[in-house]
Amino acid sequence: MAILTQTEAQDILKKVLSFSTADECEATLNGSIGGNVRSARNSISTAGAVDNVSLAVQSRFGKRSGLATCNEFDDATLRRCVQRAEEIARLAPESPEYVPLLGPQQYLAAPASFAARTADITPDYRAQQIGASMALCEAKKLTSAGFFNDSAGFVAKRNSKGLEAYQRLTSVDFSITVRTPDGTGSGYAIANYTDLAKFDAARLTRVAAEKAASSVNAKAIEPGKYTVILEPAAAIDLFNNMMGAMDARNADEGRSFLSKKGGGNKKGEKVFDERVTIYSDPTHPEVPDLTFANDGRPQQKVTWIEKGVVKNLYSSRFWAQKAGIPDLPPPGGWIMQGGTQSTADLIKSTAKGILVTRLYYIRAVDPQTLLYTGLTRDGTFYIENGQIKFPIKNFRFNESPVIMLNNLEAIGKPVRLNGSLVPPLKIRDFAFTSLSDAV
Amino acid sequence: MKRRDFVGLTSLAAGALFLPSLPGFGHTAVDPARLLEPGADVIVKKRLADAALNAAKTAGASYADVRIGRYLNQYVFTREKQVQNIVSTESYGVGIRVLVNGCWGFASTSVVTEDSLAATARVAVDIAKANRLVQKEPVQLAPQSGYGEVSWKTPIQQGAFEVPVKQKVDLLLAANAAALDNGASYINSALFQVNEQKYFASTDGSYIDQDVHRLWPTFSATAVDTKSGKFRSRGSLSSPVGLGFEYLTPSAAEQIAGPQGTNTVGYKLRYDILADAALAGKQAKAKLSMKSVTPGKYDLVLDPGHLGLTIHESVGHPTELDRVLGYEANFAGTSFATLEWKAKNLPYGSKSVNIVADKLQPGSVGAVGYDDEGVKTREWDLIKEGKLVNYQKIRDQAHIVGQKESDGCCYAQSWEDVQFQRMPNVSLRPGTAKMSVDEMVSKVDKGIYIAGAGSFSIDQQRYNFQFGGQLFFAIEKGKITEPLEDVAYQSNTQEFWGACAGSCDQSDYRLYGTFFDGKGQPSQVSSVSHGSATTRFNGVNVINTARKV
DSSP states (O other): OOSOOHHHHHHHHHHHHHTOOSSEEEEEEEEEEEEEEEEETTEEEEEEEEEEEEEEEEEEETTEEEEEEESOOSHHHHHHHHHHHHHHHHHSOOOTTOOOOOOOOOOOOOGGGOOHHHHTOOHHHHHHHHHHHHHHHHHTTOEEEEEEEEEEEEEEEEETTSOEEEEEEEEEEEEEEEEOTTSSOEEEEEEEESSGGGOOHHHHHHHHHHHHHHTSSOBOOOOSEEEEEEOHHHHHHHHHHHHTTOBHHHHHTTOSTTBOTTSSBOTTSBOSOTTOOEEEOTTOSSSOOOSBOTTSOBOOOEEEEETTEEOOOBOOHHHHHHHTOOOOOOOSOOEEOOOSOOHHHHHHTOSEEEEEEEEEEEEEEETTTTEEEEEEEEEEEEEETTEEEEEBOOEEEEEOHHHHTTSEEEEOOOEEETTEEEOOEEEEEEEEEEEOOOO | OOTTSSTGGGSOOGGGGOOTTOOOSSOEEOOGGGGGSOOOOHHHHHHHHHHHHHHHHHTTOSEEEEEEEEEEEEEEEEETTEEEEEEEEEEEEEEEEEEETTEEEEEEESOOSHHHHHHHHHHHHHHHHHHHTTOOSOOOOOOOOOOEEEEEEOOOSSOGGGSOHHHHHHHHHHHHHHHHHTTOSEEEEEEEEEEEEEEEEETTSEEEEEEEEEEEEEEEEEEEETTTTEEEEEEOOOOOBBOOGGGGSOOGGGEEEOSTTSOOEEESSOOOHHHHHHHHHHHHHHHTTOEEOOOEEEEEEEOHHHHHHHHIIIIITTTBHHHHHTTTTTTTOOOSOOHHHHHTTOBSSOTTOOEEEESOOTBOTTOOSBOTTSOBOOEEEEEETTEEOOOBOOTTTGGGGTOSSOOSOEEOSSTTSOOEEOOOEEEEOOBSSOOOHHHHHHTOSEEEEEESOOOEEEOTTSOEEEEOOSEEEEEETTEEEEEEESEEEEEEHHHHHHTEEEEOBGGGOEEEEEEEEEETTTTEEEEEEEEEOOEEEEEEEEEEOOOOO
């Protein structure tokens, strides 16, 4: 049931709209199938399966709107769902930020967002993958804890103004933490793909195992400002947090790192090093994504930062109209343009520095400057004369991605993580503020 | 489906709470009136549960439990003068857990009929049998005698769903107006209301019907100085509570003044949202021109609304037995407080550190009569006079630490999620000698008083942490001198608790709490409270968080 075809989905949605008596009605079907396996202490700890389709109906009378959902699709249930959305809408207060539903839209095609191989994953396959990964660690006398999660699904949308959308998506996620039995070494690897063909649990497990074995007997060095190489798994969260703060309304209201002294926002200003270019593209073959947003707006290729200059901010439809700016929804993932160098290449060109595998427990300290704190984890190493010299104890950092992307030494080759393309980054004067005993 | 759906909600980050399109966890949106309708009768639920238990036993389970859950939520979101969203949701279904040959299996269904429950029980047994092939450590379940047919209800005075939505909206909009009238440029406010109607039955012979209520009013007020481009926020000093709507009826007896010179107010089991919002407007504006802290060592005097989060991160999490054993190594992390560490009998903190776990405290969000595997809840010591004496554990963990029974802290966020060990309320006992917050401040030579929870971060083994706050005041020679900004303190769990110089007495005791403690993969959220009285910590490292971009 879970992955309906375009025709099956739109037939249900047409029926839903036929039951509507509201001024405007929009119906969205969302379905997914998939499963997960979790392991710890070299043994499977939990396993689960997901199989779910749900319908959301939004009905509007004037500026009043109501939402109802259901997960059965016989006529009587569909009719009740529409009636409930209409009842809720009648009771709702008028929204001063009302914007009419969108009419017909042209969407880009992103066929690569769905891979049959991912959709066909079986519970046996999951168990085999995690089992093989555990066996690899056991053979090296290491302890692993991992999580494998896959999903295949679709989104279909239709409204009373003629908008129609449909797309299928798949994703597979794997992460693994490998530790030495005495708890003095720890390594980590993570990957996320649309197509299972790219997935290699053994390779990822070996990376994590190597980091675990080579991070034992870490030395303590003084906290302070260091040149760091952030592997993509270390850079991703700070990168996503920064891009997640590029909302136009917050900037215009004076409460964003992109707010300008005296009012307005920093669109058009150079805020970062000129090598920083960040865009989104739902048709990118490495990170294909939905070509429409939740509210039906098209997702297109958009440049957000170009050569260090802020080019666009995203916003709600209401704010785009009010502020008279391009009507851009926030995208599902981000792409940072990089070079050709691997993390290993970046290490080779470093006289003195620190290699960071992963940053953990990142929390905002000051939204004004985008200052974040967090800690290194699962493999932190001292680099001298282009070589990893020894593992070092973990640090707490207090740093802003805005400052980081002005202290840029080099950008490596981007890697897919969590639906984004993120390069390894070499950054000078990265602020470590204290030592941690955690392994 | 999407990768980052609930990421923000699993943290305690206040900013993440203001998502106007917040969905329930697999919940169905319903008319608010639906939340007042009663769920299935216990006679029906017992019959349904027995169908599942019998099917599980017939299929080969040595133990089985059934949770028939009806989860009702209502969230109201506003900003400034307008309502952003009102969401009412219902989720109804059944989760069945079975033990077969020492291996767990779990399955759930939203089709609540005897046939469906029996079939789901058989699916759970099949999963347990499949998992048996890769299981290395057979489950040992601590024995638990059945309680027969029993029930428990959160002792509330007024169910939040019985209050008309308009009244709730009006209250939030009035709070918004109070903040805006007093200096705030913007405000977001929200009211979270939760009712878990849970029926638990097990092959031990328990049939437990529970009606659990929780409430959380909250806001964040922001002041903007367009000229300088500076902005500052002040969050509400409310707490999530295990109370009804009565929490929002102010009571002088349930308020306690902060130290002289701070003009702060702490709230116990009643909250004055209008007064707090008005004060927040003033304080957010004042923050724009406060003195930036000089970094260095300070004696910290921490208000319970702040200290609760530090207790949560530095004591609550490291004493969870599943983390200690490595089951959370790939996600939430492990713990420094391993069994080997405990055996060394090293100090966790100073002699004045006495920390207790419980699922009982009235008004706490952790309070229930029985946990989600049918164990009557209780209170137990975690830290006594600075020494770790026990962990948090459930039925399949008790034997690992040589104990015979569970602590009763098993929980699942919904019927469709499997239950596992979750943090109970973890609280610092107040001082036994009479001590007011003013007396405590009067003895501090160079210090900072901190109220309200702010930024928080701690490593995966719970050594190194950094906390911010909402309000900071300098203490010099026993007196509050001026408010401060850009304050965060960094410390190490054992150093910090070792520097604990005592707490105020019971009259200052208050509960801090959260709705969104996250653990597990796939992640589940859980509610937990942390009680304490204002407490002093000597010589803690304070950093300045101001930066220029």
